[in-house]
Amino acid sequence: MSTVRQIRAWLSARRRFQFVLTVAMVMLLTGTCVGLLMVPNPILPKLRATQQANAESLGQAQAGDPRLAQVRRTIEPFGQLVTRVVATGAGHESVVVGHPAQRSEIDVLASELGAATSAVTELWGPDWAQSTLVAVASAPAEFAALLHSVDMPSDVAAASIAEPFAPGTQPTAQRVVFSPDAGRRLSPDGLRTLLRHELTHVATRAVTVDGAPPWMLEGFAEYTAHRAQPHSFLDVAPTVTARVRTGELPTDLPSAAEFTGKSAVLAYEQAWTICAFIADRYDEPHLVALYRRIAASKQDPTSEDRILQEVLQTTRADLIADWRAWLSPRTA
Known part of the structure; x- marks a missing residue:
């Protein structure tokens, strides 16, 4: 019986110890929280900055x-x-x-x-x-x-x-x-x-309106991308260069359908050459002004012709003819 009493006494003491330990931990955590609330404001940004720096050191945004x-x-x-x-x-x-x-x-x-x-x-x-x-x-x-x-x-x-x-x-x-x-x-x-x-x-x-002619949208983006870069005509437009050298000059501005599939590479290169031609023949402010007009709505050959006459004082047919003439010496 004495052994049973000893075991019961030991268990009772252990439960009391666990209870006291739990109360102590609660009091400690409560005191810590209260202490953080009382930390002066100038210190808190430093704590936050340290946390952010630690997160950034792990590659986190x-x-x-x-x-x-x-x-x-x-x-x-x-x-x-x-x-x-x-x-x-x-x-x-x-x-x-x-x-x-x-x-x-x-x-x-x-x-x-x-x-x-x-x-x-x-x-x-x-x-x-x-x-x-x-x-x-x-x-x-x-x-x-x-x-x-x-x-x-x-x-x-x-x-x-x-x-x-x-x-x-x-x-x-x-x-x-x-x-x-x-x-x-x-x-x-x-x-x-x-x-x-x-x-x-x-x-x-x-x-820019969705559905505006991609020869203008993509050509202008390509012109900006290569502008003032050490890229030769051949570097930017190798497909156009190869075709012009064999006498295969473009007959029209590339259509929207040509900017997808197998024809896309040629269409993007042609679009760049159109905008490079306009910037060279007229100047860059005219190219920007033309973009703002062409990109403002969906276009067809008639509306493009009207805008070209208003911005560049040329017709669509003359623009294409002059562009073709401009291409030949640059691909020789």
């Missing part, structure tokens, strides 16, 4: 960045985040975001983003946000989700997107998204050039 808030739910399930904040002129900042596996592409794009923004602004003007989110996807599903598209062609290396907006207002939630294999398919120079192309679409989006 700043939780409070409003530009990232719109895409975090899409990209975080695909893995840890890497972010770069880039000054893009006139007090603006842009962000490049992706995942550790795309760090090399992120670094290339971040190093180019400031110069690319300035290059677009120099040609187009300052009436655009100049603060862009650039994302590098790690998987086709992430690429499609960031672009809100389920039928994005597999050969697309990058695209830009804006949330729906009212005519005459600035678009919101604009971003440029690079595909998961963009870094494998393109050299660093190719990534930089493509970034400028897509930033041009971002800058011009407010005055």
